[in-house]
Amino acid sequence: MAAPTIASRLQRRFITMSSDQKLLAHLNDELPEGWEMTTTLSLDDLGGFQDILQYRFILLDLDDYETFDPLDVIRQIRMELMLNNTIICFGGSPDMRGEARLARADRFFERAEIVDKMKVFCGQYGW
Numbered sequence: 505m506a507a508p509t510i511a512s513r514l515q516r517r518f519i520t521m522s523s524d525q526k527l528l529a530h531l532n533d534e535l536p537e538g539w540e541m542t543t544t545l546s547l548d549d550l551g552g553f554q555d556i557l558q559y560r561f562i563l564l565d566l567d568d569y570e571t572f573d574p575l576d577v578i579r580q581i582r583m584e585l586m587l588n589n590t591i592i593c594f595g596g597s598p599d600m601r602g603e604a605r606l607a608r609a610d611r612f613f614e615r616a617e618i619v620d621k622m623k624v625f626c627g628q629y630g631w
Contacts (some may be wrong), residue, residue: 508554508555515540516538518559518560518629519559519563520562520565521544521562522543523571525617528543530619532618534622534623536623536627536630546572553587556587556589557587561589562591565595566597566604566606567596568599573592574604590610590611590629591620592609592610594613594614595614596618
């Protein structure tokens with residue numbers, strides 16, 4: 505990505521990290537107008553610090569630990585990149601949620617709630 509511009513920063517977009525194709529399709533179907541969802545299994549595919557900073561929040565599937573390590577993703581965002589993007593986790597066992605909380609993820613929801621919560625967060629981050 506080229507140097508971020510004001511126009512690129514104002515784009516309404518977020519990252520979703522999950523390999524659950526049914527859930528991704530449901531999120532995409534319910535995506536509010538004017539919003540873009542970028543799906544990935546690796547933050548490295550999106551670029552570096554300045555590229556990830558362009559996204560307003562991150563939806564992170566805590567049940568997807570066989571495809572990628574959600575805890576490593578949180579550590580990469582918070583410790584390596586030192587970003588404060590909101591990390592919204594869904595699914596996961598109580599133990600996994602506890603570890604994600606210690607790694608400094610922000611919010612936690614049940615898997616069945618995430619589509620409705622995505623719409624709420626799009627409204628809150630719609631500036």
